[in-house]
Each structure stands twice: as structure tokens, then as C-alpha cells.
Amino acid sequence: MGKNKRLSCLLAAVLVLPWPAAVHAMPADATPQGVAVDGARAAVFAAIMQRHGIPGAQLVHVRDGREQAIEYGRMRADGGRAVEADTLFQAASLSKVVGAYVTLRLVDRGLIELDRPLWEYWPSPRAKDNPQARRITARMVLNHTTGLKNWEISPSNPAIDGTPLQSLFEAGARYSYSGEGFYLLQRTLEHLTGRRWERLAREEVFDVFGMPGSRYLTDPESAARNANGHGRDGEVLADRVFGWENTAWTLVTTAREYSRFLQRALYRGEGLTPASHALLKTRSSDADDQAVPVPVDPHIDWSLGVGLETVEGRTRLWHWGDNPGFKAFFMLDPDSGESLVLLTNSENGRQAFKEVLRLFLGPGEYPAVDWAAAQS
Numbered sequence: 001m002g003k004n005k006r007l008s009c010l011l012a013a014v015l016v017l018p019w020p021a022a023v024h025a026m027p028a029d030a031t032p033q034g035v036a037v038d039g040a041r042a043a044v045f046a047a048i049m050q051r052h053g054i055p056g057a058q059l060v061h062v063r064d065g066r067e068q069a070i071e072y073g074r075m076r077a078d079g080g081r082a083v084e085a086d087t088l089f090q091a092a093s094l095s096k097v098v099g100a101y102v103t104l105r106l107v108d109r110g111l112i113e114l115d116r117p118l119w120e121y122w123p124s125p126r127a128k129d130n131p132q133a134r135r136i137t138a139r140m141v142l143n144h145t146t147g148l149k150n151w152e153i154s155p156s157n158p159a160i161d162g163t164p165l166q167s168l169f170e171a172g173a174r175y176s177y178s179g180e181g182f183y184l185l186q187r188t189l190e191h192l193t194g195r196r197w198e199r200l201a202r203e204e205v206f207d208v209f210g211m212p213g214s215r216y217l218t219d220p221e222s223a224a225r226n227a228n229g230h231g232r233d234g235e236v237l238a239d240r241v242f243g244w245e246n247t248a249w250t251l252v253t254t255a256r257e258y259s260r261f262l263q264r265a266l267y268r269g270e271g272l273t274p275a276s277h278a279l280l281k282t283r284s285s286d287a288d289d290q291a292v293p294v295p296v297d298p299h300i301d302w303s304l305g306v307g308l309e310t311v312e313g314r315t316r317l318w319h320w321g322d323n324p325g326f327k328a329f330f331m332l333d334p335d336s337g338e339s340l341v342l343l344t345n346s347e348n349g350r351q352a353f354k355e356v357l358r359l360f361l362g363p364g365e366y367p368a369v370d371w372a373a374a375q376s
Contacts, residue, residue: 021046021072024085041359042070048355049073054346055230056083058255061360062263063338069256075345076228076236088213088225089343090240091251091258091328092321095216096182099247100142100305101265102204103185104276107138111192114139114304122191124184125162132167138185140172142304143284146181147171155179155246161187175285175302177375179248186247197245208271209264211257216245218252226252227345229325234346237325249323255341262330266306266317267337279304281317281334287371294374296367309368320372322350329353331361331368350376 023042049057049072056073071083106112112121118141119127119134127133132147140146147167153160165184168176186197193200198217206214213222218241229237242250264270269277283301287308301308307318309331321328327349332339340360342353353369 021049021070022082022084024069038068041068044359045070045356046072048352048359049344052346052348052352053232053234054344054348054352055234056087056227056346057342057344057349058083058085058087058089059343059356059360060255060259060341061339062259063336065337067256067259069259075226077230077234078236080228083227085256086213086225086254087227088222088252088254089227089328089345090229090321090323090326091253091343092249092323092326093179094253094258094319094321094328094330095247095249095251096179097266097305097319098201098205098251098261099182099186100280101261101272102200102247103138103142103189104272104279104304105204106189106193108273108276112138112189114142118184118188122188124165124187126165126184130165130167132169132171133165133184135171136181136184137172138188139284139304141178141181141185143302144175144177144181144287145172145285146178146184147173147176148178148180148184150177150179152180155183155249156240158243175287175289176291177289179246182248183246186245197247201245201247204271205261205265209257209260211253211260214251214253214257216242216247216250216252218242227326229323230346230348231325232347240323249321253343255343258330258343259339259341262332262339262341263337266332267334267339280306281308281315283308289375292374294371296370299367300371307368307371309366311364311367316368318368320350320353320368320376322372322376327353329357329369329372331357331366 021042055077059070061068074080115137136146147169152163284304285302287300287302288297309316317332328343330341354366357366
């Protein structure tokens with residue numbers, strides 16, 4: 001089949017899919033202009049989403065300073081509104097990268113030191129009976145070497161702030177992914193600044209980078225824009241209300257807004273000293289989780305807050321998000337600035353990650369996806 005015929009078939013696919021994808025192109029840091037481009041690739045993307053039973057998704061791909069944004073499907077599968085540019089998705093653990101950036105901003109101001117125990121800034125009652133927890137530093141939190149569990153109890157349980165922290169091993173000894181560490185760091189920074197995390201994130205990130213829809217707390221006024229999560233069989237999950245912010249997992253955002261954060265904060269390093277910007281891109285721990293060994297471990301490391309995937313000498317930044325009914329992923333080349341953000345409202349979202357990465361970033365094995373699957 002010739003190239004033109006293949007292109008025609010792909011474009012025709014858009015017409016038969018039940019939820020076509022809207023595609024727009026613009027400069028990477030510009031306001032959306034709604035110029036349709038690359039319908040063929042959008043059709044393939046829509047087909048991938050449909051094949052995996054994903055009701056709705058947003059994607060932003062940036063290459064050579066140009067942004068392609070795609071909105072696909074429905075906010076909920078049983079007849080909800082179409083996904084639009086301002087539809088809000090749970091970003092899950094993509095929240096942590098924003099938290100890492102805020103932390104480094106405060107490091108640059110001299111408010112906190114990376115290697116001083118958090119206990120010395122704020123004696124968390126959760127750590128008072130645990131000598132190892134009292135040794136935890138901001139660096140250990142950001143590179144996941146705190147020795148804490150991922151969560152002591154569900155992070156949506158109000159009792160979490162009164163639940164003692166238990167250590168799995170000596171603080172700083174090795175890698176083990178932990179949301180608890182980020183939450184401890186959040187509470188420490190709130191104490192130091194006198195600001196709740198929602199305000200910190202808004203003043204240090206959202207307002208700076210033009211992210212008006214992003215937030216860590218549920219906002220009743222924007223609830224109509226929230227996508228619903230879906231189970232593996234397509235069932236609509238109950239709405240989730242984030243009654244208090246948690247930098248490890250409660251961020252809601254759009255792909256366009258998060259892409260703006262990646263381009264300006266992670267790629268360009270805006271708002272950071274060169275030294276702190278480098279910490280987001282430089283190996284700080286090996287990410288070899290002894291509890292979850294996987295064959296791709298040699299390809300994965302961790303910087304201060306961000307995953308690093310190295311394949312054939314090329315390193316890219318990445319992170320994944322895994323909330324019930326929502327799966328998210330980003331990847332960024334720190335040299336060229338090429339990036340991709342994918343937000344989905346389905347438990348099946350992770351199954352599409354590699355296909356989407358290959359479609360937009362090119363052929364590859366993308367071991368970060370396998371590593372994330374093992375952790376999830």
C-alpha cells in the first residue's frame with residue numbers, strides 16, 4: 001500500500017471511531033489556537049485508545065518547539081461530555097514532580113537544605129518514635145531512599161496524619177518508592193513557609209507557568225470539568241473528592257498545562273539555579289527496589305524527583321501516575337526538549353503507554369513502562 005493510500009485510510013479511521021480526537025498545533029508555550037494538524041497520527045492514537053477500552057484521554061507532544069495537542073473521547077463512558085482542552089484529569093504521582101520542583105525552589109532560597117534531617121525543621125509526631133524516620137532528609141525523599149513504605153494506610157484516610165511512620169530499612173540505605181516520604185516533606189515545607197501546599201504550588205508553579213486549572217484540592221467550581229475514572233471493564237468509578245492536598249498523588253491538571261510545566265521547569269529550568277536544575281536530570285539513586293526486582297532495572301535511575309531512563313547512551317526524564325481509574329505518563333528528552341504527556345481516565349491506560357510512545361517519540365522498548373508496571 002502506497003504512503004498516500006495509507007494516509008487516507010488512517011484519516012478515514014477518524015470518521016468511524018465513536019469518539020474522534022481533536023488535534024491542535026501551536027508553539028509549545030503558546031495559548032491554544034485550535035489549528036488542526038497531523039490527522040493521521042491522531043487517528044492512530046484514537047484507535048489505540050479504543051482498542052484498550054480507554055474512554056477519554058489528553059495528549060501533548062512537543063518537538064522542535066511545536067506542540068501537538070490531542071483530546072480524545074469522553075469524560076465518562078456512559079454518555080458524558082467530550083474531553084476538551086480544559087478537562088481535568090487526575091495526574092496521580094505526576095504530582096511528585098511538581099513537589100520536587102517546589103522543594104528545589106525553596107532550597108535555592110536557603111529555606112531548607114537537602115541533607116539536613118527534616119526532623120530538625122519540624123518534629124513530625126509521626127516520626128517521634130522512629131529514629132530512622134527522624135534522620136530522613138529532603139534528598140532522601142526526592143530520590144526515594146527514605147526507607148519508608150509507600151503508604152502506611154490509604155492516603156485518602158484522614159487518620160494518616162496520626163499514623164506512626166514505620167521504616168523498612170535504614171534511612172538513605174537504598175531505593176524504595178515512597179509516597180509517605182513526599183507527604184512528610186510537604187508537611188515540613190508547609191511548616192517552614194506558613195503556607196498550605198495548595199497555596200505553595202499555586203504561587204511557585206501554577207501561577208508562574210500559566211496553569212489555572214491545576215490544583216491539589218478538589219474545587220467545587222471546576223467539578224464539572226473533572227473527568228471520571230473507569231475500571232478495566234469500563235465501569236464508571238465514583239467521583240473522588242480531595243479534601244486535603246497531598247503532593248504525592250492528588251494533583252488534577254490538563255495535559256497542556258502539565259506539558260507547559262515540563263517545558264519551562266524541567267527542560268528550561270526556569271525559576272531554578274543551574275545547580276538545582278541539574279539535580280532534576282542527574283542520577284541520585286539507582287532505583288533498584290529489592291522488593292520488586294525487574295530485568296529492566298539497569299536502565300532506570302532516579303534523580304531528585306524524576307525517573308531517568310537510559311537506553312543506548314540516551315537518557316530521558318519520565319514519571320508515571322497510577323490512581324484508581326486514572327493512568328498518566330510523561331517523558332522528556334533533556335537535550336532536545338522533545339516531550340510527551342499522556343493522561344487517561346481508565347484503569348487500562350498503562351496498557352497503551354508503549355504504543356503511544358512509539359507513535360510519537362519513535363521505535364523503542366521504553367523500559368520505564370515495564371519498570372512502572374512492576375511497581376504498580
